[in-house]
Amino acid sequence: xxxxxxxxxxxxxxxxxxxxxxxxxxxxxxxxxxxxxxxxxxxxxxxxxxxxxxxxxxxxxxxxxxxxxxxxxxxxxxxxxxxxxxxxxxxxxxxxxxxxxxxxxxxxxxxxxxxxxxxxxxxxxxxxxxxxxxxxxxxxxxxxxxxxxxxxxxxxxxxxxxxxxxxxxxxxxxxxxxxxxxxxxxxxxxxxxxxxx
Numbered sequence: 001x002x003x004x005x006x007x008x009x010x011x012x013x014x015x016x017x018x019x020x021x022x023x024x025x026x027x028x029x030x031x032x033x034x035x036x037x038x039x040x041x042x043x044x045x046x047x048x049x050x051x052x053x054x055x056x057x058x059x060x061x062x063x064x065x066x067x068x069x070x071x072x073x074x075x076x077x078x079x080x081x082x083x084x085x086x087x088x089x090x091x092x093x094x095x096x097x098x099x100x101x102x103x104x105x106x107x108x109x110x111x112x113x114x115x116x117x118x119x120x121x122x123x124x125x126x127x128x129x130x131x132x133x134x135x136x137x138x139x140x141x142x143x144x145x146x147x148x149x150x151x152x153x154x155x156x157x158x159x160x161x162x163x164x165x166x167x168x169x170x171x172x173x174x175x176x177x178x179x180x181x182x183x184x185x186x187x188x189x190x191x192x193x194x195x196x197x
Contacts, residue, residue, distance in 0.1 A: 088160075
């Protein structure tokens with residue numbers, strides 16, 4: 001595959017992937033889930049007031065958000081979906097950049113590997129055979145390394161989507177902080193003992 005063909009392949013591959021992501025971007029942008037985030041006031045109410053079970057509200061919250069494992073499974077089929085769904089769209093170009101770079105390098109090293117493999121196969125006893133064999137082995141090792149990096153970047157995208165989906169509600173709690181949570185009105189004295197040796 002010539003350099004021009006590689007560039008065209010990478011561009012077409014990127015365009016096709018981005019075109020498949022457009023529906024996911026629009027759906028994620030249209031979906032807003034303000035009722036599913038836990039506020040500091042709700043935490044305070046849960047800690048210092050009577051526990052109230054509201055099964056209808058819980059069912060409604062569960063219906064609005066996908067479970068983390070579902071987000072991860074869709075991200076495995078469509079890389080970047082989980083980042084869009086979780087609102088971390090800025091991660092998508094990084095993910096596709098890594099996938100494109102490692103994929104391009106793997107194709108490039110594979111072409112070089114095939115070239116030196118064929119040269120070595122033509123004349124395995126010739127004067128340049130050891131050089132061709134060394135280059136073949138070197139490019140094969142580099143190709144395999146790039147494929148490994150490609151697989152790791154792909155898996156990192158899936159893991160990131162799962163973790164972000166699992167910790168979706170955690171962001172609201174940390175943004176509000178604990179300062180708005182008050183202690184109970186009744187005061188219970190406590191005694192502490194420190195022993196030093």
